[in-house]
Amino acid sequence: MKNHHLQAVIDVETTGLFPGYGDRVVEVAAVLVEEGQIVSEFSSLIRVTRAIPRHVSMIHGITNDMLADQPLPEEVYPALGDFIGRALLVAHNARFDLAFLRHEFGRLGLSLNSRSACTLELARRRLPELPDHRLETIYQHLFGAVPDGTRCHRALDDARLTARVWGELRGGASIS
Template structure:
């Protein structure tokens, strides 16, 4: 895996639930590579897993079981994601959640996933304590005003793009 001091990968996942320990799985991955403050590449994929998406969870991200029917399996998606990420530092909003799921998914395939990481949620809590909450959309609106047109909330690639902008603003 390559190491590049200027390249970070901002990552987000959508899942079937809240805990890989209870059998929940990643069903969508979005990642953007940021080099010297600019998005230089993107990776996004739905992931077909043998786990139904509960209706209440589907209402959050809009991903349905039918949408996953013809999507790639984990053993197709994770090697490609691994190549995309390389040795880059990972950035995520609530990194503990996203990375726990990704470590679990990579572990199922016999891969290690131990890249260093930065959490924009923790960063926002430190830098913006006055906010009523530190959800990604709240922080983004505080920093930039309205959310971008055409973006889909709680979809992995769109959330990774938002997180990249938030991180770019908060890291200094």
């Protein structure tokens, strides 16, 4: 998929806030969007040596036990890199997600596409009236309730929500 109009909407869940201090990605997801449609999805939990603190696990629901039989970073990131290719990377709070992904890719001697866009920054410019700019708040403002069964703060569901927000904030391009 080498189309320059392709977007890879990504999300990560982590053990904490600071990749430079040892925090790691424990779940990564990406959805490829082309011409307003999600055309493919990638999602994986990742077995890392850094334990997930209890207070962090309470946010995303991922436990250390859930990671025991999952693939290692050296299995996940090359596959993710192949999946996203040269697509424009889109994330909600891209600075956070991309800092973690660049750190993880760098640990393996891999590089990550540097072209990116941030739905958080875009929403702050386009929707300054919102009380906050959390992904759920923006989604509810634009579309109503978050779809039933959506697990906010899980990477694949957040990537799907971000893809819809991205399409709408860019001018009403419906993403399904």
